[in-house]
Amino acid sequence: MNYFEVFALPRRLGLDADDLQRRFYELSRRHHPDFHQAAPPEAQARALEASALVNAAYRTLRDPIARVEYLLCLEEGRAAGDGADVKPAAPPALLAEMFEIQAALEEARSGGLDAAARATLAAQRARLLERSRDAERRLTGPLARAWDEGPEADRPCVLAACREALATRAYLRTVIQDLSRALGEDEESSVSNRRH
């Protein structure tokens, strides 16, 4: 059962957060292991499993960006989180830009960060942050609407555009974090994309 089916929802990107929360509470109550303590062990195990699925489904679908990522996984027939064999879809111009920024960052680091270098890096970070938010707005706005309301024939294009926006956002977030770290303002906890 996929996460949309868990909540008996259609595979759409636009969804009502309050409605989703209501459905989540209802299913949580129904499957919560505490309410099945008197049941036979197999039923308890089933309740635990169902409860874990409901939690995972809610965590994913309530976040509009995670929702797009999940939809892509579903449409491409992959398991969630299994991205290893998927080709990165970052546009070449962005790659070149990321390379330039990393090179500049490395140079700034090796020269010791004076006030001017710090100001440059901070300004750059602000610009990149705005672009990352831009990618998010594109995903949750026009692209979500195109998926939900556009003609069926456009869907492969919409998914490709989503993939590119997600890749762009992932890249920008990593570089933003590298910049933050160089500036001594690490925001590790707020960003999930990390190098291992």
Place this chain on the structure above:
Amino acid sequence: MAYSDKVVDHYNNPRNVGSFTRDTPGVGTGLVGAPECGDVMKLQIKVDVDTGVIEDARFKTFGCGSAIASSSLATEWLKGKTLDEAAKIKNTDIVNELKLPPVKIHCSVLAEDAIKAALADYREKWAAKAADAAS
């Protein structure tokens, strides 16, 4: 996670770091990246246009130790190879040589992609000119 000795060696003493200017005759450039971890890898080959043999290779990678080691190793292997031989380098060769763990296999994939991109860029830019010169 513990890196293998070979990864540590390539990380501490990366071979062939640097770049050729893009318009140097016979230079092919591959720029690839992995959005999931933010790595960016630039790999360049310098080919003897007459013989089709890779004379020299350079790389610059922003990423984790395994990504740096994978591209460093790739440049070592590329030198002295023909274009066809270079195209046969597989990410699994890199995995075996560096003993990369499963979570780092994507770094070797990135290096293979970079080799392919550099070869394609060379062909696009210089192969036609080499053919012209030969005729």
